[in-house]
Amino acid sequence: MRVALVTVGDEILAGDTVNTNAAWLGRQLAERGVDVDRVTVVPDRVGEIARLVNEQRAEFDAVIVTGGVGPTHDDVTMDGVAAAFGRELEESEAALQWLAEEGGYVREELADGTAALPAGGEFIRNPNGVAPGCNIGNVYVLPGVPDEMKGMFEVIAEDFTGVDRxxxxxxxxxxxxxxxxxxxxxxxxxxxxxxxxxxxxxxxxxxxxxxxxxxxxxxxxxxxxxxxx
Structure with a gap:
């Protein structure tokens, strides 16, 4: 299995933050016998994210995107992934239900866009936070906060298998x-x-x-x- 990692964030390109997520994911995937063939960092720009995701989902068995997930103004990763698939964003009822029933959040108090996922995408629960993840096609979108990213990867880890090494x-x-x-x-x-x-x-x-x-x-x-x- 060949995987590409995409990290979204102006702060990483500026050197303000170290890309520890890619290093951690690389180790986890290698332990599962999966080949990480590409690691790319892109800015918080919808067009850049869409172009790269579209290219890499065609080239690799899976693409894991981290960072830029949430309801704030610079969290545009879901927009970029949706554009790569020619989809719109829509509120995920599964995400809203999980946040209310398991996360203890009140729907009306959640910020607009918290549960917005690409249409047709599958909600991935966030054991350590609010922002939901998403799986659409062979693309997985995880938060950039390391603790949240690690917890969410454990939810989907069984999707990534390779040859024992x-x-x-x-x-x-x-x-x-x-x-x-x-x-x-x-x-x-x-x-x-x-x-x-x-x-x-x-x-x-x-x-x-x-x-x-x-x-x-x-x-x-x-x-x-x-x-x-």
Whole structure:
């Protein structure tokens, strides 16, 4: 399963907020064997959101959009997603009912637009907040508030499944550039992939669908590189 992540927010593009949502979702999806092939940040503009969602829903198995969900003036994500599908926004009776019965909110006291979703979209409950999410086609819209986004993802997590993968790591006390030949060899010999992450040492992350092959690759690689003392 191939997934694209779209984060909406002028504050992220301006550097005022770090995009922790994409990092968290990437880890969650990777653990489920799902490939995150694209991460994009777009401004709070309906046309930009609509164009990107329309492109990516055709290219990927699923698109997860976070941020810009709610009734305030700059919460335009639902408008953009609706435009991508050629739909209008409409009040979701399912969302209003859930907010009243489970959330303890009074309908008449909710801000206008709180439960506005793209027509035909399926309401996704928000365990940690008010703004509802939405699933329309292969597009999932979640809030940008991290706690709310995480809670809502747990509601839909079972929709995202892939191939089981196994991982192992080796620390190398050598320059990353000096490891290239051995990294190529271990991948070819054991049918795994290896990512290298430099720091004080170089962390080598081995990944594959065969647990035995990953274990063998780790052992081989650990014998071929200089290990930190």
């Amino acid at each position: 196994f991982t192992a790591t080796v620390e190398a006390d050598e320059p990353e550039s000096a490891l290239i030949d051995r990294l190529i060899e271990v991948q070819e010999q054991f049918g795994v992939t290896v990512g290298s992450y430099p720091g004080e040492t170089v962390r080598l992350k081995i990944q594959g669908e065969d647990e035995g092959a990953v274990a063998d690759a780790k052992q081989w690689l650990a014998e071929q590189v200089e290990i930190p003392e």
